[in-house]
Amino acid sequence: MxxxxxxxxxxxxxxxxxxxxxxxxxxxxxxxxxxxxxxxxxxxxxxxxxxxxxxxxxxxxxxxxxxxxxxxxxxxxxxxxxxxxxxxxxxxxxxxxxxxxxxxxxxxxxxxxxxxxxxxPSKTTGALATAADQEWEAGFGATFPGLYAMIARRHMHEFGTTEEQLASVSVKNHYNGSKNPKAQFQNEITIDDVLSSPMVADPLKLFDCSPxxxxxxxxxxxxxxxxxxxxxxxxxIAGSGQASDTLALHSRKSLTTLNATVEAGRQAYKQAGITSKDIGAAEVHDCFTIAELCAIEDLGFCEKGDGGKFTEQGETGLKGSIPVNTSGGLKTKGHPVGATGIAQAIEASLQLRGEAGDRQIDDLEYVLTHNVGGSGGTAAVHIFSR
Amino acid sequence: MxxxxxxxxxxxxxxxxxxxxxxxxxxxxxxxxxxxxxxxxxxxxxxxxxxxxxxxxxxxxxxxxxxxxxxxxxxxxxxxxxxxxxxxxxxxxxxxxxxxxxxxxxxxxxxxxxxxxxxxPSKTTGALATAADQEWEAGFGATFPGLYAMIARRHMHEFGTTEEQLASVSVKNHYNGSKNPKAQFQNEITIDDVLSSPMVADPLKLFDCSPxxxxxxxxxxxxxxxxxxxxxxxxxIAGSGQASDTLALHSRKSLTTLNATVEAGRQAYKQAGITSKDIGAAEVHDCFTIAELCAIEDLGFCEKGDGGKFTEQGETGLKGSIPVNTSGGLKTKGHPVGATGIAQAIEASLQLRGEAGDRQIDDLEYVLTHNVGGSGGTAAVHIFSR
Missing domain, CATH: 3.40.47.10 (Thiolase/Chalcone synthase)
Incomplete structure (x- = not known):
């Protein structure tokens, strides 16, 4: 190790x-x-x-x-x-x-x-859009909710993922966040709350989006x-991986696989000498609910396309086979963008030190963190151990 | 080594x-x-x-x-x-x-x-001012020409440095730049050209400023x-040093010594196992003429306060005891800010490889580069050798 x-x-x-x-x-x-x-x-x-x-x-x-x-x-x-x-x-x-x-x-x-x-707020969305390709995406009005909505739509088309499954990511993360005193939101929500929240970029609604x-x-x-x-x-720090991908979505081979995540994960698993099966809990980059589904698939916690079902069945919940975003994730803990990758490592530390309070996962050996830039132009994966 | x-x-x-x-x-x-x-x-x-x-x-x-x-x-x-x-x-x-x-x-x-x-251009100065302290400097209208003008005024007050001595930095760097095909400006100028150029921030005139x-x-x-x-x-790379200092000028012990330069230089000399006397040529951060005087003093090429005289006497010229900014420096080669530190290393490489053409310095063993952020909040010093 x-x-x-x-x-x-x-x-x-x-x-x-x-x-x-x-x-x-x-x-x-x-x-x-x-x-x-x-x-x-x-x-x-x-x-x-x-x-x-x-x-x-x-x-x-x-x-x-x-x-x-x-x-x-x-x-x-x-x-x-x-x-x-x-x-x-x-x-x-x-x-x-x-x-x-x-x-x-x-x-x-x-x-x-x-x-x-x-x-x-109008300026915030524009500032964030500078993480997309200015000449091919942001310059024509694309925003991140819009880009991730395209990924979500494609995921639904390819794999039959439903809006309810997307919503189940948000419901889980709000439940976890309700147990995290440092989270921005500490309220539980229901699938109906998500489905009836205002539409931001179809199929993503307000409660599909991190704040x-x-x-x-x-x-x-x-x-x-x-x-x-x-x-x-x-x-x-048992493993550290980092990879890049095209900034613009249109240049990717697949809309639903973030290649930077796959590659950064591969590096981190290799360095740590383990596989995804050895991970006891993970913080993944759920800037939008669809991003968590892509992440758990790309990191190998479930098969490509099965993320929605896997989440709906509770496998990523606090009592599931691989608890994901025990902190509440970006959705509920909040997403001050430059701080997020460090905050993920803090949740990993709290869990491994046994100091995660009501959201503590028992018997952890390895915790993984996964941090994405833009729509996947950059990904960093770290694996931590006791 | x-x-x-x-x-x-x-x-x-x-x-x-x-x-x-x-x-x-x-x-x-x-x-x-x-x-x-x-x-x-x-x-x-x-x-x-x-x-x-x-x-x-x-x-x-x-x-x-x-x-x-x-x-x-x-x-x-x-x-x-x-x-x-x-x-x-x-x-x-x-x-x-x-x-x-x-x-x-x-x-x-x-x-x-x-x-x-x-x-x-009006936006450029504002964008660059975000490298100063927003709450204590830029927010009140301070720009970099203004901040460096204060340093220059203090240098003149403490050490009797003259406007002609400041101008001599620019004249030397234009001479060197005239021999660099990649430089933004390739024309020689005179002391009178500098002194009669438009005032930007007293005592700094247009030709005291990098473009x-x-x-x-x-x-x-x-x-x-x-x-x-x-x-x-x-x-x-024989040595690498990096240091920080307060962003705001008013918090410094001295206006005319850039502590980050002194500290980064100390680290780089120590790692290389040499002193300033062993340096055969240097690229220093002459965003304004006064910055070159402070740099050659803070790096130990001459005594504190003597930079003006040292330059006026030709010691930093191509045939001087320690040629400085053989590339033309920021003043003449140009200063695309993020590229400058790398371009300095390229000049060091050309000189050490013997490929610097009409501005080649003979018998070089060590070349130093010195890159500053803002008015000295950051400095990086590197020493290169064959």
Whole structure:
């Protein structure tokens, strides 16, 4: 088993519409919590890798990683922002992991933050659409609900997936989120609630879509030597995979298979020396309900096309064969895009540390996280173990 | 001497106002040239790390690294965008370097690109100002010419630096750029030309400022084993340093010392096992003439405060004791912000390979590059050797 790099501290803000707090307040809160959890001081941090998609558009601020160091009193340590749309957090984690494997640092922070509610909702959708292909998709008015609606429509056409099955993803994730005090929404909903919610992009309704959120999350990573010295309950990174695909949907061989997910998963399973059958729980990128179905199929938890049935039968529920999005997922926990990949790793850590409260899954050995940029132009998959 | 990671291929577009070419055309041109120079195929590339400051604001496109893979037919290899304002390229280089040292990849591309002339000039200055502190600087109207003008004014006050000495930086860099076929400007100028050019932010005049540019640059990096197998003239990365500082100028102990430069330089010298006296030529971040004076002081080429005199006396000229910005620097070669750090490494490579044409410096052992984000919130320093 790989025991080279471990998570030794975790911290995150509550996710939600946090109008009373600024971007810099959010990341300082998450980072401080992570340092406290690790029981170390900021001077011991060798570097920071921060995921953020689009603060340039959302709050008029680029150069974010150094801003974090500045407002955390951590200068002159180096800080690097990493961006891959909604997979920015997953890539920040992978880059931080790489920095320790390189021997250049012993202890680093991998963080993610996004402040999305400081602009008008009309501008938010446009800002998010810059993760799609500007010349072939966004420039002609395509938005992410529209792009994922096309994937959903095709999935229904190819495999007979129903709107009720899509809705069952949202119902499950709301149930899980109701047990997560840091989730943006903490209310249970029914299939009827989803089906009767306003149409956004046919067949996706409002409750098929993850919300617009503010939030920040941070991890302290350490080398094996440092982790054993500093930490009693390290969570090991057993595998890390990352892959790219065409930005534009029209260039893909298949609309319903995200090749970047398949490839990133393959890399992570290989590195960890396991298969999808060894995964005890997973956080997957459910920016829309259809995305969770594609993910559980592409990661091998069920056959291609069976995701809807599998979910409807409860296999991905807290008591199912492979619990998915125990945190509530993007749908319910919230989706501050740059923070999402880090927040997924925090849920994996809580589960592996046995600290997930009412949503705790027993006897876990491996937990997987899956973070997607855009409609699948980037995917990062990580596997964690005790 | 460190011989772990080498540059085995280089490519860059001409820099300038390239209205007839798009962002994606620019990076494909630079990347193809680098692959051809390395004599390898894109299938052999394990990953790409791309520096870009603000395509979200300039061309409405985030998620750039995967876009590059898409339009270079390099999917599903992983691609990561790195951002630290004008130091994005330098950090892409360092991250790519780290990825090879980590053992996760053998051959990768480090690239940088920026397309700045597709928006109105009035918007360009605002977009660039997002690299400053939005809440304390940019939000109140501070722009980069204004911030660097304050640094220049303080340098003049503390050390008696003159406007003629500032101008001498620009005159030297135009002379060097006149020998660089890829430079945006290829005309020589005089001290009088600079002094009589329009005032931008007192004491900085138009010819004290680097231009707004389009351009892309790419490097192929390889592990020692791969480099020896694939390449007859590898350029080794002998040292890599990176540091952060406060984003806002008002929080610094000194206006005229960029602490991030000092710290990044210290790390790079230490790793290379040399001192500033061993450097044979350097590319430093002359976004404004005053920035070059601060840089040559902070990197130890002359004493603090002596940069003006040192430059005026020709010490940093092609025939001086330490030639600086042989490429023409940002001032003359152009400054497509995300590409700059990579373009600096290309000049270092050309010089060390003996391919720098009319601007070739003889008998080089070590060449240094220095890339700054914002007014010094980030600095990356790299040292290269044969």
């Amino acid at each position: 790989n025991q080279e790099v471990a998570i030794i501290g975790i911290g995150m803000t509550k996710f939600g519409e946090l109008w009373n707090r600024s971007f810099r307040q959010l990341f300082v809160e998450a980072g401080s919590e992570a340092l406290e959890d690790a029981g170390i001081k900021s001077e011991e941090i060798g570097a920071l890798f921060g995921g953020n998609m689009s603060a340039g558009q959302f709050i008029g601020q680029e150069h974010l990683a150094s801003l974090i160091m500045d407002h955390s009193n951590m200068t002159p340590q180096p800080a690097t922002r990493v961006e891959a749309a909604c997979a920015s957090g997953g890539l920040a984690l992978r880059t931080a992991y790489m920095s320790i494997k390189s021997g250049m640092h012993d202890v680093v922070i991998a963080a993610g933050a996004e402040k999305m509610t400081d602009v008008l 617009v959120s503010d939030g920040a999350a941070a991890l302290v990573l350490a080398s094996a030597e440092k982790a054993k010295e500093l930490c009693e309950n390290p969570v090991w | 460190n011989q772990e990671v080498a540059i085995i291929g280089i490519g860059m577009t001409k820099f300038g106002e390239l209205w007839n070419r798009s962002f994606r055309q620019l990076f494909v041109e630079a990347g193809s040239e680098a692959l051809e120079d390395a004599g390898i195929k894109s299938e052999e590339i394990g990953a790409l790390f791309g520096g870009n400051m603000s395509a979200g604001q300039f061309i409405g496109q985030e998620h750039l690294a995967s876009l590059i893979m898409d339009h270079s037919n390099m999917t599903p290899q992983p691609a990561t965008r790195v951002e630290a304002a004008c130091a994005s390229g330098g950090l892409a280089l360092r991250t790519a370097y780290m990825s090879i040292k980590s053992g996760m990849h053998d051959v990768v591309i480090a690239a940088g690109a920026e397309k700045m002339t597709d928006v109105l 707004v540019s389009d351009g892309a640059a790419a490097l192929v990096l390889a592990s020692a084993e791969k480099a020896k197998e694939l390449c007859e003239n590898p350029v080794w």
